[in-house]
Amino acid sequence: MDCCTSSNHEGVAKKECPSCGTRGKNVQLITLKSLLKASALETIEPDNSYVFCSNSACSTVYFSGNHSQSFAEDDLKVPVYQKNPSMGVPVCYCFNWTRERLSQAIETDQQPTDQIKAHVRAGRCGCEVNNPQGACCLGNVNAFVRALEKG
Ligand SMILES: [Zn+2]
Incomplete structure (x- = not known):
């Protein structure tokens, strides 16, 4: 996987965060599968597309493209750089x-x-x-x- 060689994701739909209205970037399902805690992972619907909200003022980390679901930092196993200002992140x-x-x-x-x-x-x-x-x-x-x- 060349995750770092191409920074442009042309053709990827950009969707607005249901919490803050910022346009997010689609993330692959594998990212959610790797980083969500079990309780959140148990609720994902793999047919959905999922989007990352990078707005540091918004508590939503991921939301589904159809706005049926959203996940906050608490739902992840790791702190989220964009959402958490502490030095240990x-x-x-x-x-x-x-x-x-x-x-x-x-x-x-x-x-x-x-x-x-x-x-x-x-x-x-x-x-x-x-x-x-x-x-x-x-x-x-x-x-x-x-x-x-x-x-
Ligand atoms: Zn947001």
Whole structure:
């Protein structure tokens, strides 16, 4: 699976979150199957499409394309970067770069983005089963690091 090589998902329908109205991105069923707790997983309908809401002000993480279901951070086994501001939350889930670890790396002049990119290039990432957004983290990592460097 080349989860990190193509960031464009053309032809994928974008649907609006029933809680906040933000347009979300479709995620693969495997992402929900990997990351939902059993109690939530037991309710998914594999014929539905599921969409990720990235709005940090909204508590909905996933909703179904037909708006019959939605899941919050509590329904996932992992904290969700976009919904949870604590320092212990991963920005890069595959290689466990939390906000805290990234901050420490930047303070000590390491290049975490380069390390992550090298792993991605080597085909070691598995964003579709590790990252709640179901897609590559590099955009989030870059934005977070840029914000640190500015601050
Ligand atoms: Zn939302």
